[in-house]
Amino acid sequence: MPTTRPIVTVVRAGRQSYAAGLRIQQELAKQNVSQHSEFRNFLLLLEHDPVYTIGIRTKGYTDEDEKKLRKLGADFHRTDRGGLITFHGPGQLVAYPIINLRQFTPSIRWYVGTLERTVIETCRQMGIPNATTTKDTGIWVDDRKICAIGVHGSRYVTTHGIGLNCSTDLKWFEHIVPCGIEGKGVTSLTEELGRHTSIAEATDVLLDSFRKIFECCVRAETQARVTN
Template sequence: MTVARAAVNVVRLGRISYRSALKVQQQHIKQHLDSSSTSPNTLLLCEHEPVYTVGIRRAPYPPEEEQRLKALGADFFRTNRGGLVTFHGPGQLVCYPVLNLACFKKSVRWYVCELERTVIKMCSKFGIEASTSPDTGVWVGDNKICALGIHCGRYITSHGLALNCNTDMSWFDNIVPCGIVGKGVTSLSRELGRDVPTEEAVPKLLEAFTEQFNCTLTYN
């Protein structure tokens, strides 16, 4: 018996504040959880205005650190995703999959691994050899090229991944990205030695996603 491929709708949000993108995610999550709704699985693609975000951690992020980061000209948000502190900003392709894992596989561990494999496959399309490590995300050597942090409630996913394309990497100098000491960050542009805007990365990411998740894409 042939299993039908799940359909995933791609929504381009453009450059958008983190707060606004969070509201869009919440609307899609609510539709999934509403039993009377037939909300589609969705990939929200965007770039953010400069913002530092903090995921779930054992100890609260110090208020003085929050004020220091805000003074740099960035927003700051505490979120319910996994992971620690990271940066989002222009030149970074952010992908928020809002998926019902019942349409794929009801396993959060499987889902996280598939996201990582999607980014690794996308990097290979650029000729970049990327990999996973004991730390989350996707790496080129000891430098993280894509951060990953998700939330999953009742098998509905939110948050997602942030791929550095031609990001101003100096924003990361103000934090210990994802709380990992002794490792750095990189970007498609840095690895390839040329400017790689987010628009160049989008089709390769979507192609890798359809291959890895065995789905078909529709476009809003």
């Protein structure tokens, strides 16, 4: 870990289509860094319109499956992140760290583990002490997934990230096998806490957890960078 804490700038992008979210990530990740300048780290926070996304392991999803999912009123995207199929939509806090791991620890394994610990700490602070990792990807409360994790790294610069269910309509997940894991369910902060839990409430806690677990300085972005 560097002696000085890395700086991470928070970008709050609001509600965006998945395609728009990808464009924002690409803009933030594509930086001209010279020996006289340093990569600027970002934490992109947003909420997606309904969309099913598939990672680099498609596990047999066909064009016909895609048509069926689109008929539900959701978009469909194939991505370069890790992991299998999942859902993003209203009521889900999506966080995409766009960071250069050379300023932290240059290891994707370290990064994924630190991201997992950040979500677990967020859940703990929210009042869910038993959120944890398992042999399956993501963060779980017993046998119910509360947060999907799928990341991508290129030259130690990360994209994609997490989708934490806050007040998500869990019926969207009934049409897929979330992340390709059979026989397990999906949950949300609202479901576990027994009260409506907004993205705004979860965001405040996530930012505090991210700052502590990643050992960085978190700064607010003063203006929106990209819109639909």
